[in-house]
Amino acid sequence: MRVGRIITDRASGFWMILSLSLILLMPVIMGTGLFMKSIPIWEQNSPWQLIFGSDWSPTRGNFGFWPFIASSLYVTILSFVLSVPVCFFAALYLTQYASEKLIRLTYPAIDILAGLPSVIYGVWGILVVVPFISKVVAPVFGSNSSGYSILAGGIVLAIMCIPYILNMLIEVFKTVPSGMKEASLALGASYWESVKHVVVRKSFAGIVSAYGLGIAKAFGETIAVMMVVGNRIQVTVNPLEAGYPLPALIANNYGEMLSIPMYDAALMFAALLLLAIILIINLIFRYLIYKTHIE
Numbered sequence: 001m002r003v004g005r006i007i008t009d010r011a012s013g014f015w016m017i018l019s020l021s022l023i024l025l026m027p028v029i030m031g032t033g034l035f036m037k038s039i040p041i042w043e044q045n046s047p048w049q050l051i052f053g054s055d056w057s058p059t060r061g062n063f064g065f066w067p068f069i070a071s072s073l074y075v076t077i078l079s080f081v082l083s084v085p086v087c088f089f090a091a092l093y094l095t096q097y098a099s100e101k102l103i104r105l106t107y108p109a110i111d112i113l114a115g116l117p118s119v120i121y122g123v124w125g126i127l128v129v130v131p132f133i134s135k136v137v138a139p140v141f142g143s144n145s146s147g148y149s150i151l152a153g154g155i156v157l158a159i160m161c162i163p164y165i166l167n168m169l170i171e172v173f174k175t176v177p178s179g180m181k182e183a184s185l186a187l188g189a190s191y192w193e194s195v196k197h198v199v200v201r202k203s204f205a206g207i208v209s210a211y212g213l214g215i216a217k218a219f220g221e222t223i224a225v226m227m228v229v230g231n232r233i234q235v236t237v238n239p240l241e242a243g244y245p246l247p248a249l250i251a252n253n254y255g256e257m258l259s260i261p262m263y264d265a266a267l268m269f270a271a272l273l274l275l276a277i278i279l280i281i282n283l284i285f286r287y288l289i290y291k292t293h294i295e
Contacts, residue, residue, distance in 0.1 A: 037268035071243030078154025091169035114163035122227030153229035172206030212285025222247035
């Protein structure tokens with residue numbers, strides 16, 4: 001019996017270590033594969049030209065990725081700005097103020113939103129967001145817009161990210177011991193002061209983590225954003241104009257334009273850029289979480 005237990009323990013430990021190793025190696029394997037496939041474009045262009053160049057002419061061998069990077073960053077930042085206050089205050093209300101009946105009604109709705117395919121958000125964006133921008137928002141600012149714009153991509157992406165971030169924030173706020181809030185109330189603080197200075201402050205690292213994961217997920221979203229963003233290669237600061245994010249570039253062109261020399265390597269480099277930017281975003285938020293814990 002003892003020998004059998006030892007064998008079972010070692011087998012269980014082996015499978016756990018193997019599973020963890022596969023998870024840790026997966027980003028390395030993916031990054032290595034993308035780098036190897038993009039080597040041909042590295043040999044003909046400098047990294048500076050590829051990343052910060054704006055000339056996208058594949059037939060002439062010019063691959064400037066800056067319009068795609070700028071559009072991805074713009075759409076992601078817009079979605080982040082729009083979703084942050086909604087998620088934060090909704091999570092606070094649901095965990096600190098809402099009645100049990102409201103909570104029972106809200107949680108299934110959040111789960112449904114989180115489980116919807118991105119193409120449904122894209123269709124909804126075409127039917128609602130795009131006409132709203134072209135007929136309401138653009139005239140307010142004295143501008144003409146088809147509605148297919150960076151703003152439309154940001155709105156759709158924000159709505160997609162809300163259930164994802166909201167679920168994480170709810171769990172973060174739930175981890176704060178109720179005794180800490182009760183102690184604050186016993187010392188004479190108002191309920192809102194207890195929530196603000198105890199619950200929010202104690203949850204700050206978790207809040208940063210939730211937003212970090214949310215913005216990393218938003219940066220890589222493809223189908224819904226691609227359907228409403230316009231897919232025009234340009235660098236613009238006007239959110240009412242069209243853009244062309246990196247994920248849309250890969251989804252729109254892979255498999256169709258590979259007869260053009262270097263196009264395959266260019267798309268692999270685009271995927272490598274996407275992976276690198278998401279890695280940088282995660283490292284930044286990890287650093288913020290680390291500094292928060294220290295302080």
